[in-house]
Amino acid sequence: MTEPVLDVNANAPRAPASARTHAALIARPDLLVCNECGAVHERITIARGTVARCRRCNALLGRAHLMRLDALLAFAIAALLLIVIGNTAPIVTLDLRGVVTQATLPQAIKATWDAGQPLVALLAAATALVFPLCFTVLRVYLLASLLRGQVPPAFVPAMRVLGFVTRWGMVEVFMLGTLVAVVRSASLASATPGAGLFAYGALTLLLTSITAAGTHSMWKMASQLGQTR
Incomplete structure (x- = not known):
């Protein structure tokens, strides 16, 4: 409607x-x-x-969403923690004839770069790490400031950057590609999803919920506070 x-x-x-x-x-x-x-x-x-x-x-x-700004802040903090877990814990564990190999997301990106695919590595780093990290950090910073009753410094530029990274953060695409890779690897070796993959799965749900809430409630609260820098 x-x-x-x-x-x-x-x-x-x-x-x-x-x-x-x-x-x-x-x-x-x-x-x-x-x-x-x-x-x-x-x-x-x-x-x-x-x-x-x-x-x-x-x-x-x-x-008109049902979530309050304090709930959005809690979601953003949880998303930030999941990004940390997703980049420090193994995404997948491969067991090929007794040889066990684990890889985190940064290690997988580095391996892609070393394999002669720098463009793919840069795209993966940007869409799965850099943009989601910027999105969550900006959300936490802006929401925490507004909930304290203050319009944060450089509020307008920060909101415009937030809009940009929102459009380019594609964690769900990364998740789909990773799941396809895990399924294909299972035909060659024993593949076990790691904690990093589950963290990114939960992160996808959180980012979807935060993005669906939009930013107009943040603009409205900043307007009610009556000033910007």
Whole structure:
């Protein structure tokens, strides 16, 4: 079910919202800007389980989720811990005729690099480690500051970076590729999933829940606090 908000600037140029636009509107909690086309909307209350879309370009403006900011912070902290576990514990253990081999994610990325596949190694490192780590660290930093009643320094740039890493974090794709590799390896050797793989499985669920909550509640709280830097 979709419940759009009122477009109060339908004649504005069609252009993505800039950081300056967000900074100007953060002092106006009654207004909301579309990140895709720059249209300004009047914020209204929508029912839980529904979403708000831009009347100009139909882009998602926000959703009414059930999670509070403190719950999102708890999820983000848990996700950060799972990233640590996922990168320090073995992803898979292979037993080939008595020769046991274990590999963590950083070791697997290094082995891919050494095998002459630097592009694949860089993509794996970015989508499975760098972007998810940036996503969770930014979430913890921003949510913890807002819940203390403070707008964190560089709030607007941090939110824009958060939007970028959200689009490029592909832990679920990494999980699918890893599961396929484990299944194929099972035909050559005894393959046992490790704690790192289970950690990334749980991380996928947490990141999906956090991403589904969106960021508009964070913008709204920052607006209510009445200032940005």
